[in-house]
Amino acid sequence: MSAPEIDAAPECPLTDRPVGSTSTLRRVGAGRVRRRRLAELGFVPGATIEILGRGGVGGLVLAVNADTRVAVDAAGARELWVHGEGRRG
Amino acid sequence: MAEGLLTRRRVRPVLLEKPCCTDGADGGPVDAAAAQVVLVGNPNVGKSTLFNALTGARQHVGNWPGKTVAVARGTWRPAGGGEVGVVDLPGTYSLVPDSPDEELTRELLVDASGPGRPDVVVATLDASNLTRNLYLYAQIADTGIPVVVALTMVDVARSRGLDIDTPALGRALGVPVVPVVPRSGQGVDELAAVVLRALDERVPATPAPLDTALEDAVAAVSTALGSEAGPAGRWRALALLEGGGGAPEHARDVTARAVADLAPEADPAADPDDPAEEIELRIAEARYAWAHDVLGATVGRRGPRITWSDRADRVLTSRWLGLPIFLAVMWGVFEATTAVAAPLQGAVQDLFDGPVSDGLGRVLGLVSAPEWLTGLVQDGLVSGVGQLLSFAPLMAIMFVLLAVLEDSGYMARAAFVVDRLMRVIGLPGKAFLPIIVGFGCNVPALAGTRILRNPRQRLLLGLLIPFVSCSARLTVYVLLAGIFFGSQAGTMVFVMYVLSIALVVGMGWVLRRVAFRDLVDDPLLLELPPYRRPTLRVMGVQTWQKLRAFLRTASGIIVATVTAVWLLSSIPMPGAQAAPSGEPVSFGHVAPADSVFGGVSRAVAPVFAPAGFDDWHASAALVTGFVAKEAVVATTAQTYSAEEPADVHRAGALGTALHDTFERTSGGHVVPAVLAFMIFLLAYTPCMTTVAAQRAEIGTRATLAGIGMQLAVAWILAVAVFQIGVLLT
Numbered sequence: 109m110s111a112p113e114i115d116a117a118p119e120c121p122l123t124d125r126p127v128g129s130t131s132t133l134r135r136v137g138a139g140r141v142r143r144r145r146l147a148e149l150g151f152v153p154g155a156t157i158e159i160l161g162r163g164g165v166g167g168l169v170l171a172v173n174a175d176t177r178v179a180v181d182a183a184g185a186r187e188l189w190v191h192g193e194g195r196r197g
Numbered sequence: 198m199a200e201g202l203l204t205r206r207r208v209r210p211v212l213l214e215k216p217c218c219t220d221g222a223d224g225g226p227v228d229a230a231a232a233q234v235v236l237v238g239n240p241n242v243g244k245s246t247l248f249n250a251l252t253g254a255r256q257h258v259g260n261w262p263g264k265t266v267a268v269a270r271g272t273w274r275p276a277g278g279g280e281v282g283v284v285d286l287p288g289t290y291s292l293v294p295d296s297p298d299e300e301l302t303r304e305l306l307v308d309a310s311g312p313g314r315p316d317v318v319v320a321t322l323d324a325s326n327l328t329r330n331l332y333l334y335a336q337i338a339d340t341g342i343p344v345v346v347a348l349t350m351v352d353v354a355r356s357r358g359l360d361i362d363t364p365a366l367g368r369a370l371g372v373p374v375v376p377v378v379p380r381s382g383q384g385v386d387e388l389a390a391v392v393l394r395a396l397d398e399r400v401p402a403t404p405a406p407l408d409t410a411l412e413d414a415v416a417a418v419s420t421a422l423g424s425e426a427g428p429a430g431r432w433r434a435l436a437l438l439e440g441g442g443g444a445p446e447h448a449r450d451v452t453a454r455a456v457a458d459l460a461p462e463a464d465p466a467a468d469p470d471d472p473a474e475e476i477e478l479r480i481a482e483a484r485y486a487w488a489h490d491v492l493g494a495t496v497g498r499r500g501p502r503i504t505w506s507d508r509a510d511r512v513l514t515s516r517w518l519g520l521p522i523f524l525a526v527m528w529g530v531f532e533a534t535t536a537v538a539a540p541l542q543g544a545v546q547d548l549f550d551g552p553v554s555d556g557l558g559r560v561l562g563l564v565s566a567p568e569w570l571t572g573l574v575q576d577g578l579v580s581g582v583g584q585l586l587s588f589a590p591l592m593a594i595m596f597v598l599l600a601v602l603e604d605s606g607y608m609a610r611a612a613f614v615v616d617r618l619m620r621v622i623g624l625p626g627k628a629f630l631p632i633i634v635g636f637g638c639n640v641p642a643l644a645g646t647r648i649l650r651n652p653r654q655r656l657l658l659g660l661l662i663p664f665v666s667c668s669a670r671l672t673v674y675v676l677l678a679g680i681f682f683g684s685q686a687g688t689m690v691f692v693m694y695v696l697s698i699a700l701v702v703g704m705g706w707v708l709r710r711v712a713f714r715d716l717v718d719d720p721l722l723l724e725l726p727p728y729r730r731p732t733l734r735v736m737g738v739q740t741w742q743k744l745r746a747f748l749r750t751a752s753g754i755i756v757a758t759v760t761a762v763w764l765l766s767s768i769p770m771p772g773a774q775a776a777p778s779g780e781p782v783s784f785g786h787v788a789p790a791d792s793v794f795g796g797v798s799r800a801v802a803p804v805f806a807p808a809g810f811d812d813w814h815a816s817a818a819l820v821t822g823f824v825a826k827e828a829v830v831a832t833t834a835q836t837y838s839a840e841e842p843a844d845v846h847r848a849g850a851l852g853t854a855l856h857d858t859f860e861r862t863s864g865g866h867v868v869p870a871v872l873a874f875m876i877f878l879l880a881y882t883p884c885m886t887t888v889a890a891q892r893a894e895i896g897t898r899a900t901l902a903g904i905g906m907q908l909a910v911a912w913i914l915a916v917a918v919f920q921i922g923v924l925l926t
C-alpha cells in the first residue's frame with residue numbers, strides 16, 4: 109500500500125464507481141466497531157472490491173477479495189474510500 | 198437414527214461438564230473423561246451439516262446454560278471407540294464479539310479454563326472462500342487451543358476452478374487439514390481419525406505470524422504477562438495492544454511502550470483510543486496479508502471469477518425484479534403457513550376433540566371415574582394438548598421454510614431487497630418475513646424472529662409481532678363487522694388490517710425511542726452466501742429438534758391456561774341461583790353467567806366503561822380471546838344463549854343480542870363502541886400460544902412486559918376511539 113503511484117491516485121467513495129469496476133480499498137471512513145465488522149468480511153486497506161451489481165435505492169452487490177460476496181446500502185458504500193483500477197488480485 | 202429420535206434415553210445432552218459415568222445406560226464403554234470438541238467457523242460454511250454427519254440423531258438443540266444462545270450439542274461415537282461431545286457453535290466472523298452468539302465462542306476459546314475449555318476446536322473453513330475464513334482461523338490459532346481444520350465446500354471450490362493443495366495448506370498452518378464434503382459424508386472418517394489423534398496429543402495450534410514489529414510487541418507483552426496469561430497468552434497480549442481490558446500492574450509499562458512504538462503517529466492525548474484503534478486495524482491487515490500469502494502458496498485459480506450464483510444475483514437482487522420476486526416468495530411463505538397448514542391444524546384438533554376425547558371418556562367411564570375427573574381430562578387436558586399439538590404442523594412448516602430460505606442463501610438477498618422498507622421501524626430487512634408470517638399466525642412468526650442475529654433487534658421484533666393481525670382475529674372482525682356495518686363490513690375489516698400495520702410501525706417507532714435507543718442505525722452490511730441446495734436430512738433433524746423444544750416450552754402454559762379456564766367455568770359462583778329448570782347448581786353444571794368465569798368477567802367489565810363496552814358478555818369474550826381468538830365467537834354465542842334463550846330462535850339472534858348490548862353500554866353510540874371493541878381485540882394479547890412462543894424466544898420477563906404493553910395500548914386506543922367517536926356523533 110506504500111507504492112507511490114497508488115498513493116498519488118485520487119480517492120473517491122465507492123458510490124462513484126461504476127458497476128463492473130474493480131477498485132482497491134484505501135480506507136474506511138467509519139468508527140471503530142464498524143471498521144472491525146468490515147475487516148471481518150475482508151474490507152481492510154488493500155482489499156480488491158468489484159462492483160457486481162446495483163439494487164434498488166443505491167445498494168451495491170460487491171465481490172471482496174474475489175471470493176466473498178457482500179451487499180451494502182448507499183450509506184455503507186459511502187464509507188468505503190477507494191481508488192481507480194485495482195492492481196491487486 | 199430412528200431410535201435416537203424416538204427414545205429420549207439415547208439422546209444424551211452433552212454439556213460442558215464431563216458426562217458422568219453412570220449415565221451410560223444404553224451400553225457401550227463410556228469414557229469417564231469424554232472429550233469436548235467444538236465446531237467453529239463463519240456462517241454458512243457447512244458446520245451444521247458436518248455436525249450432523251458426526252452425531253447423527255444423537256443431538257439436542259437448546260439454549261446454552263445461562264444464555265439465550267441456541268446451540269446444538271451431540272454425542273459423536275468415532276470408529277476408534279469412546280464418546281466425544283460435539284458442540285455446533287453459532288457461525289461467527291471473528292472472536293471479537295458483536296452479539297451473544299459470538300460472545301459464547303469467545304468465552305469458550307479464550308476465557309474458559311479447566312474442564313470448561315474445549316479439548317479440540319474443529320475450525321470449519323470454506324474452501325471456496327479461504328481468505329476470509331483464514332482470518333477467523335488466525336484468531337482461533339492465537340488462543341493456543343488445539344485445532345484441526347475441516348476444509349468444507351471442496352466440491353464448490355473445485356467447480357469454481359480453485360485447486361487447493363491440501364498438504365501444503367496443512368504445512369502452512371501447522372495443523373492437520375482434512376477436506377470434507379459434509380453433505381455426502383465424504384472425508385468424515387478421515388476427519389474422525391485426525392480429531393482422535395489431536396485429542397490424544399493436545400498440541401496447541403501454531404499462531405499465524407504477523408509482521409515483525411507486531412510480533413516483537415506481542416513477545417514483549419507476553420513475557421511481561423508471564424505465566425498468568427494462561428493458555429491463551431498470545432490472544433491476551435494482542436488484546437492488550439488493541440486496548441482490550443486492563444493490563445496487570447507489572448505488564449502496564451511494557452504494554453504502554455509497545456503501543457507507543459507501534460503507533461507513533463497516533464495522539465493518545467487527543468483520543469486515548471486512537472493508538473489502540475490503529476493497532477487493531479494493523480493487526481487485521483497483517484492477518485489478511487498472512488492469509489493472502491497462504492492462499493498464494495496453496496491455491497491455484499483458473500476459470501472465471503463470476504459464478505452462476507453471481508448470475509442469479511443479477512436477477513434476484515436487481516433494481517426492477519428484486520422486489521417483485523421477493524414479494525412472490527413472501528406470498529409463497531404466507532400461503533404455506535396459512536392455506537397449507539390450516540387443514541393439518543384442523544385435522545389434529547378434530548382428532549383430539551373427537552376420537553381422543555371420546556376414547557378417554559369411555560375409558561374413564563369404564564373405571565367409573567368421578568364426573569369432575571372426566572371433565573378435567575376431556576375439557577381441560579385433552580383440549581389443551583390438542584390445541585398445542587395442532588400448532589405442531591404449522592411450526593414444522595415454518596421451521597422448514599426458514600431453513601430452506603436461510604440455507605439456500607435467498608434470505609440474505611431478501612434482507613438486501615427490503616432493507617430500506619424495514620428501516621422505518623428500525624429493524625433490518627430480514628424482519629419482513631416474520632411479520633408477513635404473523636398475518637397468518639403469530640406463533641410461527643415469533644419463532645421466525647430467530648433469523649435476526651442481534652438479540653436486541655430480536656426482542657424488539659418479538660414485542661411487535663403480536664400487533665400483527667393474525668387470521669384468528671379475522672373471524673371475530675368478520676362477525677362484528679357483519680353485524681354492525683352491513684354493506685361496509687369489508688371496508689371495516691380492511692381498516693383493521695391498515696390499523697394493524699400502523700400499530701406495528703407506530704409501536705416500533707415508540708419503542709425505538711423509549712426502550713431501544715441503543716439500536717443504532719448502522720448502514721447495511723450483509724454477506725451474500727452462494728446459492729446452495731439445502732440438505733434434506735439436516736433440515737429434517739433440525740426441524741424435529743426445534744419442534745420438540747417448542748412443544749416442551751409451550752406445553753406448560755397452554756395446558757395450565759386451558760385447565761384454568763375449564764375450572765373457572767365449571768365452578769359456580771357462591772350464591773348462584775338454580776337454573777329455571779329447577780336443576781340445582783353444582784360443579785360442572787352451571788350456566789356461564791353463574792360460574793366463576795362469569796363472575797370474573799363481570800368484575801373486569803367496568804374497566805371498559807370508558808371504551809363503551811362495560812358488559813360481561815364483552816369481557817368474557819376478551820377473556821376467552823386470551824386463550825384463543827378462535828374461541829371468541831363460540832364463547833360469545835354461548836354466553837348469550839345461556840342467558841337469553843328466547844332470542845336464539847330468531848334468525849341472527851346473536852347479532853340482535855350483541856346489538857342490544859352495545860346499544861345499552863355505549864349510551865347509543867354503537868359504532869364507536871364496536872370499533873373500540875374491535876381495536877382492543879386487535880391490539881391485546883393474541884392468545885396463550887403466542888405468549889408461550891414469545892416466552893420461548895424473548896424470555897419470561899420481556900413476555901410479561903409485552904403483555905402489559907399490549908393491554909395498555911389496547912385499552913388506551915379503545916378508549917380514545919370511543920371518546921372521539923362520541924364527540925363526533
Ligand SMILES: Nc1nc2c(ncn2[C@@H]2O[C@H](COP(=O)(O)OP(=O)(O)O)[C@@H](O)[C@H]2O)c(=O)[nH]1
Pocket residue numbers: 238239240241242243244245246247288349350351352353377378379380604605729730731732
Ligand atoms: N456444495 C456443498 N454444500 C454444502 C456442503 N456442506 C454444506 N452445504 C450446504 O451449505 C448450506 C449451509 O450449510 P450449514 O451446515 O447450514 O452451514 P452452517 O451455517 O455453517 O451451519 C446448506 O445449504 C448445506 O446443504 C458441502 O460440502 N458442499
Ligand SMILES: [Mg+2]
Pocket residue numbers: 244245246288
Ligand atoms: Mg448452522
